[in-house]
Amino acid sequence: MIPPALAAAPRLSRWITINASGTVAVRSGKVELGQGILTALGQIVADELDVGFNRIQLIPLTAPVTAEQTLTAGSRSLEESGAALRQAAAEVRALFIAASGLGSHATVHDGLIMSDAGTTSYWDLAETVSLDVDATGEPRPKPPSHHTVVGTSTPRIDLPDKVYGRARFIHDMSLPGMLYGRVVRPPSPGATLRSLDTSATKALTGIVEVVRDGSFLGVVAAQEETAISGAELLRSHAVWDETASLPSSVAELLTSTPVETQTVDAVSPGFPTTATAYYSRPYLAHASIGPACAIAQWSGTALEVWSHTQGAYNLRKAITIALPVALDQITVHHVEGSGCYGHNGADDVAFDAVLLARVVPGHAVQVVWSRADELAWAPFGPAMGVRMSACVENGTITGWRHETFGNGHLARPGMSPTAPGLLSAAYLADAKPLFVSDDPPTARGGGAQRNAIPLYTFPRREIIKNRLLHMPLRTSAMRALGAYLNVFAIESFMDELAGDVDPVEFRLRHLTDDRARTVILAAADRAGWWDRVPEQDRGCGFGFARYSNHGAYCAVVAEVRAEQELQVTRLTVAVDAGLVVSPDGLRNQIEGGAIQSTSWTLKEEVRFTRTRVTSTDWESYPILKFSEVPDVDVLLVNRPDLPSRGAGEAAQGPTAAAIGNALADALGVRVRTLPLNAENIIAAMPG
Amino acid sequence: MTDTFQLTVNGTQVEVTCDRDTPLLYVLRNHLGLKGTRFGCGVGLCGACNVIIDGRTVYSCDTPLWSVAGQAIRTVEGLAGSPVQRMFLEEQAAQCGYCVSGIVMSATALLERNPKPDEREVRSALDNNLCRCGAHNRMVRAVMRAGEASS
Ligand code: FES
Numbered sequence: 112m113i114p115p116a117l118a119a120a121p122r123l124s125r126w127i128t129i130n131a132s133g134t135v136a137v138r139s140g141k142v143e144l145g146q147g148i149l150t151a152l153g154q155i156v157a158d159e160l161d162v163g164f165n166r167i168q169l170i171p172l173t174a175p176v177t178a179e180q181t182l183t184a185g186s187r188s189l190e191e192s193g194a195a196l197r198q199a200a201a202e203v204r205a206l207f208i209a210a211s212g213l214g215s216h217a218t219v220h221d222g223l224i225m226s227d228a229g230t231t232s233y234w235d236l237a238e239t240v241s242l243d244v245d246a247t248g249e250p251r252p253k254p255p256s257h258h259t260v261v262g263t264s265t266p267r268i269d270l271p272d273k274v275y276g277r278a279r280f281i282h283d284m285s286l287p288g289m290l291y292g293r294v295v296r297p298p299s300p301g302a303t304l305r306s307l308d309t310s311a312t313k314a315l316t317g318i319v320e321v322v323r324d325g326s327f328l329g330v331v332a333a334q335e336e337t338a339i340s341g342a343e344l345l346r347s348h349a350v351w352d353e354t355a356s357l358p359s360s361v362a363e364l365l366t367s368t369p370v371e372t373q374t375v376d377a378v379s380p381g382f383p384t385t386a387t388a389y390y391s392r393p394y395l396a397h398a399s400i401g402p403a404c405a406i407a408q409w410s411g412t413a414l415e416v417w418s419h420t421q422g423a424y425n426l427r428k429a430i431t432i433a434l435p436v437a438l439d440q441i442t443v444h445h446v447e448g449s450g451c452y453g454h455n456g457a458d459d460v461a462f463d464a465v466l467l468a469r470v471v472p473g474h475a476v477q478v479v480w481s482r483a484d485e486l487a488w489a490p491f492g493p494a495m496g497v498r499m500s501a502c503v504e505n506g507t508i509t510g511w512r513h514e515t516f517g518n519g520h521l522a523r524p525g526m527s528p529t530a531p532g533l534l535s536a537a538y539l540a541d542a543k544p545l546f547v548s549d550d551p552p553t554a555r556g557g558g559a560q561r562n563a564i565p566l567y568t569f570p571r572r573e574i575i576k577n578r579l580l581h582m583p584l585r586t587s588a589m590r591a592l593g594a595y596l597n598v599f600a601i602e603s604f605m606d607e608l609a610g611d612v613d614p615v616e617f618r619l620r621h622l623t624d625d626r627a628r629t630v631i632l633a634a635a636d637r638a639g640w641w642d643r644v645p646e647q648d649r650g651c652g653f654g655f656a657r658y659s660n661h662g663a664y665c666a667v668v669a670e671v672r673a674e675q676e677l678q679v680t681r682l683t684v685a686v687d688a689g690l691v692v693s694p695d696g697l698r699n700q701i702e703g704g705a706i707q708s709t710s711w712t713l714k715e716e717v718r719f720t721r722t723r724v725t726s727t728d729w730e731s732y733p734i735l736k737f738s739e740v741p742d743v744d745v746l747l748v749n750r751p752d753l754p755s756r757g758a759g760e761a762a763q764g765p766t767a768a769a770i771g772n773a774l775a776d777a778l779g780v781r782v783r784t785l786p787l788n789a790e791n792i793i794a795a796m797p798g
Numbered sequence: 799m800t801d802t803f804q805l806t807v808n809g810t811q812v813e814v815t816c817d818r819d820t821p822l823l824y825v826l827r828n829h830l831g832l833k834g835t836r837f838g839c840g841v842g843l844c845g846a847c848n849v850i851i852d853g854r855t856v857y858s859c860d861t862p863l864w865s866v867a868g869q870a871i872r873t874v875e876g877l878a879g880s881p882v883q884r885m886f887l888e889e890q891a892a893q894c895g896y897c898v899s900g901i902v903m904s905a906t907a908l909l910e911r912n913p914k915p916d917e918r919e920v921r922s923a924l925d926n927n928l929c930r931c932g933a934h935n936r937m938v939r940a941v942m943r944a945g946e947a948s949s
């Protein structure tokens with residue numbers, strides 16, 4: 112069988128080039144987001160080709176040149192591109208062996224092809240073997256027991272540059288004649304520009320252009336510092352009409368917005384219920400440390416864009432919807448940015464650069480968002496509510512109902528054939544409004560409904576999704592999508608229903624999946640769950656999920672101290688992600704996910720008034736600090752016989768749930784409103 | 799107001815001509831081409847732009863050029879493979895890596911003051927640096943190992 116991503120782009124030369132100089136160029140169609148994916152994909156190719164990892168060169172993605180992959184998202188890169196590259200490499204190896212004339216039993220060692228008939232190498236044959244042929248599905252890749260690179264902790268190829276402070280990020284790029292652009296955003300999402308006086312800004316030395324198009328404002332300058340001060344000056348001469356377009360609270364948003372209701376899953380619904388509970392989360396910001404950045408340049412009719420987008424192909428498409436420009440005029444190069452954790456401002460800033468570069472043809476223009484714009488204008492992870500109800504009979508759950516409320520989790524550019532989904536397009540004179548976010552289908556993991564279908568076996572169940580049809584604050588994909596709150600709700604509710612039964616024991620009673628049971632027991636044993644001793648103000652909690660019901664299994668034990676503030680002291684995480692490509696890479700992803708989830712769960716909340724987003728700096732949108740980060744102990748359950756699954760999102764839900772359950776254990780108070788900050792804990796205290 | 803200023807950057811005397819209020823961050827990145835010092839917030843709240851002046855970490859984003867005229871500034875490029883950097887690689891202490899140069903600078907200043915910090919001291923020295931990817935514990939281990947390696 113040919114893996115789907117390879118079937119979609121079957122030409123082997125699109126994926127792999129063998130160079131006579133002794134290197135192997137790999138075009139994965141995926142981009143580095145700080146998750147170490149390029150290293151892991153390189154390991155797979157090195158293994159299948161039998162070449163040293165140091166010969167592998169990962170070629171940065173350029174649309175429309177690299178093998179088409181729509182997105183680097185949803186923890187599916189290893190599964191999709193990994194499988195495609197593994198098969199492509201196996202076929203490339205076979206083509207070279209066939210061309211060597213050394214017989215089918217020839218072996219390969221670091222590119223050297225040998226048999227009793229003689230010796231040659233990939234590099235000697237590079238010019239003669241054509242890879243302009245389509246994949247056939249033969250031969251099959253090596254069995255896992257023959258892997259020598261996969262399964263080892265290969266150091267990340269991108270880290271030396273980052274640790275030595277070399278120019279590597281898009282922010283660090285500098286093109287000849289490059290100018291600097293900054294955008295002046297409206298004060299609030301519903302604002303329109305009433306009047307503007309550009310004279311002072313135009314008079315500033317070093318300002319090249321002032322741009323106004325509808326309510327879109329920006330400056331282009333010779334120096335970055337001038338662009339920043341020019342934008343501030345322009346802001347002070349703009350008068351806006353603001354409207355109260357935002358809800359008064361998340362609760363109001365979720366209860367009074369019209370919805371589209373969908374039954375996600377139902378088995379004998381309509382049972383009586385014995386318990387109900389409601390859980391919610393606020394809007395969350397992606398909050399990258401490096402704000403969104405892009406470069407664009409118009410030369411004649413050609414438009415070239417450098418971007419840290421997760422979807423270069425989609426960005427191209429979206430630009431053609433927003434502006435009168437054809438697809439074949441646009442090239443998008445991927446350059447690494449700061450970690451994005453989903454759909455942040457990467458595409459929006461690219462479009463800002465396109466708009467500002469349009470007034471200075473022939474010049475590249477680099478645009479960087481301010482911290483305030485990054486926190487207020489990038490799409491948010493949607494606020495969300497989950498109403499749970501269950502029927503419990505003799506200590507067993509016999510009916511389970513899970514109903515979600517909230518905006519969709521996906522509004523990526525390129526998704527709509529008529530709306531670009533790019534922020535500034537909605538503010539141009541010829542405005543193309545943002546489209547209301549939707550969700551991927553359940554078969555692709557879903558959005559709001561991601562992980563809403565429990566892994567536990569309940570004889571009767573009903574899963575309902577209510578998607579809001581208005582979008583007062585823009586929402587789109589943020590790490591784990593609906594899984595973060597759904598798992599928090601399911602796993603909190605499980606603890607609530609367990610009563611006096613040990614929470615782990617109670618879970619196992621309702622669980623037949625062997626991999627799930629193994630991971631749960633591994634985490635519990637490792638954390639010393641069975642011998643824990645109750646202590647004043649201290650608590651211990653459990654959380655579990657299989658990400659997206661399809662990805663990695665992850666179980667977490669959280670230990671907390673609840674004094675003035677809730678502090679997480681330790682997380683023990685067990686993970687089964689199938690065949691492990693890079694143990695340390697997987698650990699790093701899980702640690703990062705668990706720590707980020709701790710930050711969301713303890714502290715994070717986008718704040719807003721009826722007009723404006725007010726959490727616009729690190730004081731109003733605090734994230735976890737070094738002194739607040741828990742110890743994280745990660746235990747890997749390797750399954751060499753099972754396909755690799757991405758794990759970048761697996762820890763988000765289970766970590767939140769484990770912390771909530773630990774808090775309940777410590778204080779005897781069930782807090783169902785995230786974040787678990789002092790305000791929400793106090794509100795949950797009885798009378 | 800444009801002016802000419804003398805600075806010492808990583809041991810080398812340099813001269814820059816630009817507006818006196820230009821943040822040191824942009825002087826380093828754009829006028830001197832030292833891109834390792836990074837912009838994160840512009841207002842002294844994240845540490846991505848940290849440099850060392852007089853043994854102390856300074857936010858270069860809200861430090862105007864005129865205020866550091868004549869001073870000796872150290873940036874991540876001047877560390878040239880220091881023990882802290884080597885240990886960051888040993889520990890694979892990063893994900894996206896955007897925060898790393900600022901954190902390496904804070905760690906360097908700490909180890910120069912206190913060559914063998916305990917874990918608590920490392921965490922509190924890094925508390926003004928934000929990392930969104932959750933690479934904190936690896937970074938703390940790297941700094942402690944760098945302390946042990948150099949003493
Ligand atoms: S960029 Fe200087 S502290 Fe954030």
Ligand code: FES
Pocket residue numbers: 145400450892893894895896897898928929930931932933
């Ligand atoms: S490694 Fe990405 S912000 Fe720290």
